[in-house]
Amino acid sequence: MATTAGTLPAVGAHSGLWSWLTTVDHKRIGALYGVSAMAFFIMGGIEAILIRTQLAVPNGTVLEADRFNQLFTMHALTMIFLGVMPLGAAFFNWFVPLQIGARDVAFPRLNALSYWVFIGGGLLFVSSFIFGGAPNAGWFAYAPLTSERMSPGSGMDFYVVGLLMLGLSSLIAALNFAVTIINMRAPGMTMMRLPVFIWMTLVVAFLLILSLPVLTVALIQLLFDRSFTTHFFSPEEGGNPILWQHLFWVFGHPEVYILILPSFGIISEVLPVFSRKPLFGYAAVVFAGVSIAVLGFAVWSHHMFTTGLGTVPQIVFSASTMAIAVPTGVKIFNWLGTLYGGNIRFTTAMYFAVSVIVLFTIGGVTGVMHATVPVDTQQQDTYFIVAHLHYVLFGGSIMGIFSGVYYWFPKMTGRFLHEGLGKLHFWLFFIGMNLTFFPMHFLGVGGMPRRIYTYDADLGFDTWNMVATIGAYIIAVGMLAFLWNFVRTMRQAPSAPNDPWGGATLEWATSSPPPEHDFDVVPEVHDRDPLWYNRDHGVTTPAAPAHLHIHMPPPSYYPLVLGGALLLMGIGVLSHLAVTALGVVIAIYAVWAWTLEPTD
């Protein structure tokens, strides 16, 4: 292990807190992402439970108006930026190198930095509840409600700084994964042999790279409006509040695909393995994913159909939005084609994966209803949209992510999650989410607007709101079942073999959990489903040499130091600029020491 250029002691421990703080191992960073994101996911769930408790009955008195507004804002921000995105990142970290036959990502220290910036931004966000109130203008933060005059507290400043940090983290990770996937594939792993999960990771990386800068620009403009009296979005000074909506949704719509495509990738791995047959129409599934990403940049104004766009833009964005249903449909049909003619093993992972097909389809067809502009003018900003988006993000993203958790758990930990408890978890989630979100269609059609903390008793909203609240509690019980399963499993000794499911992809060729260097011998790839090819053609992995001389990057604390410096810079914007200055000094030191740090 290396000595370092700085004055701090050399690092090299393989266990204990220090080893986690300095790790650059993609698997450990994946574990950090996974555990942190699950904690934030639970936090977002608690926010949801509070919201549903307030809305269970008409004229609810559990929460005050402003607290409710903070909670629905933070629920969205928490679930999107601190839950689902980093849960995707956890799987990217774990399985990009393993599935492409690499020993780590292209830039291991950058990978650590992206985690530390994420956790800093996340904790900053959550701390807003303690320091003067959380953001309360919705996650979409429409101007001019976000101006200093309309939102004088610090909530919106937390929003700006928190999102800037989280965006930076995602951007770093996206560049890292794009470079890794393009450059570090094992011999024989051509682009059209990449697992679909890897393809979706690559697509997500490019979506992030192209969309996050737009959000960053908008956030900095908002920061300037609030702090330095510029007038990008303030109408009374000649600014344009609609500009914010355009910038936000040019990021915000691709973001939807950033949230859903990892799940599509996961179930495209799980469905073939448990159907024991190759993915139906691999090329079409890949091409559909890429098409969704490209079209995803051409539909943002469908979030703005009620802003008075005019006749022609409404028709154009209606058409582009309907067009995106075509590649999405292709994916669904190909997944069904994968089930067809299989010999299907219904593990918990498979339950979750099949449920994604059905639940996501509900969110998909209601999406087409919203693409129909005149219908959208009735449904926009009602509970119908809440139903739609949760079928996409809970039914699509969350269920897919849990499919991945059950599928890859033996690989990540060497242990199997209990299948019985897993199926209990599945049914509680499945029934709970349908009870919660399906009635929201009726509420929306019945005219219940979103983001209201109270409603009258004579509007016919009471029954379905109560049902939805009961459903939310059932989901919470399902989450408890999962947590119990997790704790119980982690107490057991590792018992998983290399390839418990008969997997097709390279991660199943190494031990469970994999060694630090992933593969003793870098595998050679002959087919799209390399392990099945090897099995069917009698190809055996060459034995590892008796003494492995594999160079792995040494641990480093500079990502942590730099991440901390960036957090200080953010805290400074919220408190005193001297703190930002301190952060800048530390950041310069960290970058300097980082570049001079020996790598062997």
Added chain:
Amino acid sequence: MRRFSIAPRRLIPLLLLLLLVVALATACTDPMSTIDPKSDNTRRVQDLYVLVFWAATIVFVGVMAAALIFSFMYRERPGRTAQQIHGNTRLEIVWTLIPVVILAVIAVPTFDTVIKTTGDAPEGALEVIATGHQWWFEFEYPELGVTTANEMHVPVGRAVNVKLRSVDVIHSFWVPQLTGKTDMVPGHDNRLWFTPEVEGEFRAQCAEFCGTSHANMRFRVFVRSQGDFEAWVANQKKDRVAPTADLAKQGEQVFLTGACVGCHVVRGTAAAARVGPELTHVGERTTIASALLDNTPENMARWLRNPPAAKPGSKMPNLNLTEDQIQKLVAYLESLK
């Protein structure tokens, strides 16, 4: 185990469909139902909604059925081997084209309806300027010289052309049975039009999150016969009815010497500040506080006692009025028919 895990799932689509029909039937009668059209434009939307609803339902039922049937038919069985199919180009082309056709069927009437509903209002439409405030609605009838708040009156059978404005943040004008929503954007006037087809009282609510009391920013639309509407206009154009009862007379003194005149208009008196809702004829309205409370003396007193307690964040502060002042003000305001 396997059989038990599949069976309940087969029942779910049937249950859901049953639920769908029952629930939509009940949603139809809700006061803010989006599928109970009472104007030309909402009827057009409804026709489109029915088309898309059935297209969506058919697609969903198809996918659901395929997922369930395949899950059941191809579940793990001793001796079964999975067919190693990699794809089928012809089939994949077909199921790419099917959605294209379905979408084309939806797209054509969609675009047609967009053109019809976003075009200019018919000739002779009644002009109304609706302005969003945190958290109430102002309605002006520029041709008639009438200004009112939170309760909009229109004649049946005549198109209404609503110009939409905001003085602070973005709000959205939405009367589910009469018109889909269009945002009220500060610095950027929007408009919408509709022709109400039946008389009645319609519930409405701001549909864009606009701050603390977004949930309490409601209004009503009264569609009246031509005669009733004209009578309403004639009354609105008059100055306030001078109070006759003692208590109401004292109430006017409290009103004119207190903080009220800083924000409100009562035509025929010195109160002429256009910050809060126009009050010249507040007594004839059915509701107060942006349609949050029924217009009763009790509710009026409750409101005056502490407005932010009734409507969190209310721009009308607690004026710390005495009970005596409140009783006089209530008598006065209720007399302003």
